[in-house]
Amino acid sequence: xxxxxxxxxxxxGSGKSTTAMHLIVALLRSGRKVGAVDxxxxxxxxxxxxxxxxxxxxxxxxxxxxxxxxxxxxxxxDSREESKHRETESLQQALIALEGCxxxxxxxxxxxxxxxxxxxxxxxxxxxxLNDSFVDFDMxxxxxxxxxxxxxxxLYSEMVWTARKERAMTGVPGGIDWIVMRNRxxxxxxxxxxxxxxxxxxxxxxxxxxxxxxxxxxxxxRELFPMGLTLLDLGGKGAPMRLSTMSHxxxxxxxxxxxxxxxxxxxxxxxxxx
Ligand SMILES: Nc1ncnc2c1ncn2[C@@H]1O[C@H](COP(=O)(O)OP(=O)(O)O)[C@@H](O)[C@H]1O
Ligand SMILES: [Mg+2]
Numbered sequence: 148x149x150x151x152x153x154x155x156x157x158x159x160g161s162g163k164s165t166t167a168m169h170l171i172v173a174l175l176r177s178g179r180k181v182g183a184v185d186x187x188x189x190x191x192x193x194x195x196x197x198x199x200x201x202x203x204x205x206x207x208x209x210x211x212x213x214x215x216x217x218x219x220x221x222x223x224x225d226s227r228e229e230s231k232h233r234e235t236e237s238l239q240q241a242l243i244a245l246e247g248c249x250x251x252x253x254x255x256x257x258x259x260x261x262x263x264x265x266x267x268x269x270x271x272x273x274x275x276x277l278n279d280s281f282v283d284f285d286m287x288x289x290x291x292x293x294x295x296x297x298x299x300x301x302l303y304s305e306m307v308w309t310a311r312k313e314r315a316m317t318g319v320p321g322g323i324d325w326i327v328m329r330n331r332x333x334x335x336x337x338x339x340x341x342x343x344x345x346x347x348x349x350x351x352x353x354x355x356x357x358x359x360x361x362x363x364x365x366x367x368x369r370e371l372f373p374m375g376l377t378l379l380d381l382g383g384k385g386a387p388m389r390l391s392t393m394s395h396x397x398x399x400x401x402x403x404x405x406x407x408x409x410x411x412x413x414x415x416x417x418x419x420x421x
Pocket of ligand 2: 163164165187190192193254255256257
């Protein structure tokens, strides 16, 4: 069975594509077979990231691990129902094409689209990166402006709730594990960081997600995109780039820590021995 990991948040710029790419490479480098689906058909950041990787690998003559890419098409037929139907089939086909993979990583757009909703129904694990801002927090829950307390769930958490419910009704065993991770954590804005942390911990239990330690705000994430590289490709003999600063080393630890926190299924030992 392919374990489906969905990167979702109805908000652009929270780090979905960057995290998707790092998860893909982390899993590939641990010897797993990985499929990738880019559902952000407008920005196509994950697709571009992977294209850059392919090109960089060719130019430098250095083999870099790559996922199996499966394409999905949006539909813009006059009939909305027919469009939805086509998209449903397109995603199903894309996932069928990845059946031989251990993992399928689906990167969603930062908006509520039919394809993004569908992807959440297929998810075994949802990863939601969140910028350290109360504007991003608002996607998960509304805060009472007077008391600052959580007043109720918001757009995105309601969407995950619906996906969980619908999935339970289909009788597919196992629920959806939802992990929220903070992204672009600043080293200086300590007060905001602490406040967000407290609110998120409070919310985690109430709406049913696990909170993972996130990523710091580091220029390296932006610099690696044009080469299609991730922090997991750096350092070591023959690496295309060196891990040059303490910040890079810490960033790599943050990624390893996220992968560990996801608690993903491990390879079957009997299979490995065969
Ligand atoms: N931890 C980080 N530190 C610095 N820049 C980051 C970090 N995570 C993402 N970015 C940058 O923020 C922007 C948005 O990230 P992206 O992964 O494209 O978000 P999304 O897919 O949610 O829209 C990109 O320019 C990306 O390079
Ligand atoms: Mg994106």
